[in-house]
Amino acid sequence: MNYSFDWSVLWRYREQLLGGLVITLLLSLMAMAGALAVGVSAGAAAESERPLLRRIAAGYVEIARNIPLLVHLYFWYLGLTALKIPAFWCGVLGLSLYSGAYVAEIVRAGLQGVPAGQRAAGLALGLSPALVLRLVVYPQALRIVAPSLAGLFSQLIKDSSLASVISVTELTFVAGAIEGDTFRTFEAYIGITVLYLVLATTIAQVTLWTLRSELVEPAMRD
Amino acid sequence: MGLSVLARNLPYLAGAFALTLETAALVIVGGTVAGVLLGLARSTRGRALRGAVALYIGLIRGTPLLVVLFVVYFAVPSLTGHRFTAYEAAVIGFIAFIAAYIAEDVRSGIRSVPRGQIEAALASGLSRGQVVRLVVLPQAIRRMIPALFNQFVRLLKFTSVASAIGVTELTGATLAVNAREFQPLPLLTGLALAYFAACYALSLVGRWLNRRYAIPG
């Protein structure tokens, strides 16, 4: 095999790689926000007393989870052609609704994990049901699910690479562009592998620290 | 009008769907075997092996599936001189990928078996190998059923990513038909329904198995 590695290509294309990294981060952050919004609502609805809400939430989770992410993305990008949603937002929508189903399950498990006695105690103290949820149940649920959420965020960063298929100029797409320009396939893909590794691990750790410190500190203040 | 484009291309799409299911079955079996072996190796006593396996698992778990497929299809042949077809590269990539995740599930499954049982088994004269085979693994696998089926459904969904390296499974075939006919909405809706049916069915099988074989408590 007449192949000599040329790792300098990664340095020469550092601007494009940085650009791709920024898009990956933006995409992942917005999708995480969307997933949280959708997932917390769905997770809470799944634990609600009203059967209709529970069924809608369950329906959403089953449908979103059992369709591949790629198909989600293509659906927004190609399926809803008439809407002409820009590729980046198709990425955000697809990732949010797909990951939202997983957030919903995590939230549901978290809410179930809070001992029933806590809610009763809160009500006994004279707090309204809404306040009980906000001040007693949710913070404890968050503490329970913090590791799972951190793992999900890290997974989302890796899932974002699929957005390259609908031409979002994130990291994997940039690797493809570098490959098309220089034919240095291996350097390009190994390069982004390392970047994803660092990114995914760092984000997971940072998320964990943030969630834990946000939750531990208020408790310690009292 | 939407249904006619599906009807016209049904033989082609049905064939691609069959390929998707076959591939999923293949990588489910291969990935589970590889994952169990890896998971056992992860808990072995030899430090070099443990470290190497841990490195592999950490590497794969931090890498997107799409990138793993690209590396297997493009990078590996150039270094080993052995070519893969796109299909082979996809199968190898999927197995290599899911094994790292199943290995971690296996590790938790093994650790969930109460230590008391292992010690009792060793005390009653069974060898280490026998304890693993007769006491630990059966219980670990029963506890792992939900986690395993999670991975199996994931794999079924992953087959769609093979379209990115040119495998004509269901997603690739649907896109090819759309490129010619340009009827994205009915085609993509059909695509989503097909995956939903297959994945939901698989997850129901998992839930049934779990109800039947789960260890109570």
Added chain:
Amino acid sequence: MMRMTRWRAVGLAAVLAVLGTLASARADGTLDAIKARHKLIAGVKNDTPPFGYIDEKNEVVGFDIDIVREIAKALGVDLELVKVTSPTRIPLLVSGNIDLSAASMTHTREREGAIDFSITYYTGAQSLMVPADSPIKGLGDLAGKTVAVQQGTTLEKTLATLAPDAKVQSFRDYTTAWLALRQGRADAFTGSYDVLRGFAREAPGFQIVGGKFSLEPFGIGIRHGDWQLRNLVNAVLQDLWISGRYREIYQKWFQIEPDIPIETWPKG
């Protein structure tokens, strides 16, 4: 945690460096390998009509496919078609996944740094495609407009040079770029003239404008050092021209006479 990440990256780089140095130069025996396995593995496009695309019978057909079929016939071996796209046609050749690449590939001096080419077997030109009611009539009207193009092509670079004020949007493959125009995500689509004609046949409501700019001589890609295979491919191409078979294939796919002949050399 961060220390583990750094170690993983170092470990990966070390493994790859070792593998890279261990990789031995492959003996230039692709022709022998083809004969030994009795099969020619050719990289062709699946999404670039009329060079390589999928027809209503869901089979891969096209000008490039017919050409490689002739090469396989001359070698007396079977043919296996591997799908490639513009960004992947050279990497797949270099990595050994395919023996040659007949994928609407323009012969450029830069690409010669990575692979060898056969003699030119088709000469095309670049052009623009727009919706029938578009105000764009040529390169001059592209300022500020979005132009879809495939990644990893000479088309991308040429357009950037000839229309610097256009917004060039690149896509993974020809189909996705064409779909972008069809969906209205792009104002124009640039590609090889005959490819655009191929797409236009599928979808009324689009027209080709801007005339033909930039010459695109296509060559079949072969790995560096595979001189026996290249000589054979060149011989087959020349024989196709001499026998008139090339004209048949050309007319079948382009409906016109070939205007530029394939260069032929005397046998001895």
